[in-house]
Amino acid sequence: MSPAGRVCPLRYRYGAAALASAPERSADTLYVVGGLYGNPPALTALMTLITAEPGPVTLCFNGDFNWFNVDDAGFAAVNAAVLAHDAILGNVEAELQPEADDAGCGCAYPPSVDAGVVERSNRIHARLKATAARHPAVLAQLAALPMFARYRVGDLRVGVVHGDADALAGWDFDAGRVDQPTHREHLRQQFAQAGVDVFASSHTCLPVCRHFGDGLALINNGAAGMPNFAGGRFGVVTRISTRHSPHPTLYGVRARGHAIDALALPYDHSRWMEEFVTNWPENTAASVSYTTRMCDGPAYDLNQARP
Secondary structure, three states, rough: OOOOOOOOOOEEEOOOOOHHOOOEEEEEEEEOOOOOOOOHHHHHHEEEEEEEOOOOOOEEEEEOOOOOOOOOHHHHHHHHHHOOOOOOOOHHHHHHOOOOOOOOOOOOOOOOOOOHHHHHHHHHHHHHHHHHHHOOHHHHHOOOOOOEEEEOOEEEEEEEEOOOOOOOOOOOEEEEEEEEHHHHHHHHHHHHHOOOOOEEOOOOOOOEEEEEEEHHHHHHHOOOOOOOOOOOOEEEEEEEEEEEOOOOOOOEEEEOOEEEEEEEEEEOOHHHHHHHHHEEEEOHHHHHHHHHHHHOOOOOOOHHHOO
């Protein structure tokens, strides 16, 4: 079995304690937007959401904001929009650098993921990397991004990561793992090591939110730029705030009087599919791997994500 797409490189590993000493930024309302995957209509929908907020909003794009945007104009436009805000690396961005050639797409897929999915992801990333090579200024900006960020939202200490508390492509915050009893105890220890009350992540492409008691919460937004639930055609973003949301929430928890919510991101599906098919026509790697999810959603239910 090829390690490309399966391994989590040593350079991705920082350890939970690194978050405890990270510079802390203040925010009244923090939107965490993981897995945009190069979807411009989702960006448009996001900006519509934040204009309804009654106060200042901080946006943090926590990785994998590139993926399907392999055309030069799309690559430049998505990165220009994202890098005007806070952002951290996802494995997609980390592997775009010319010297990053040992991990394929960098997803570090677990054994449960089919080898065909992994191989196609490596091919998608190779095509995106060829596009990125024509944009050295963007690559320089991406190279300067951190692997995690720390925020203070009211009284909440928030650790924003791409994968998990220990590694950029870690799967500890996967929906299939967070409810395992022994794993929950491990996660509680990571809150203490990181010195945070909330972890906000993405990476695993399926959303989940859990409360750990004592004001501790984990929220993984899944994907902002793809459907997250069976029969749905909307992305999901995380909102953490001292104020109640002006938008309907899919689910959420309260921690120390603060709102930690998942919001639907209902982008223009028809427009997005036109753009997607232009870059990824029938029988290309992304078309084979993602068309069903784009149109019908994954085999995952909203109740599985709820706290």
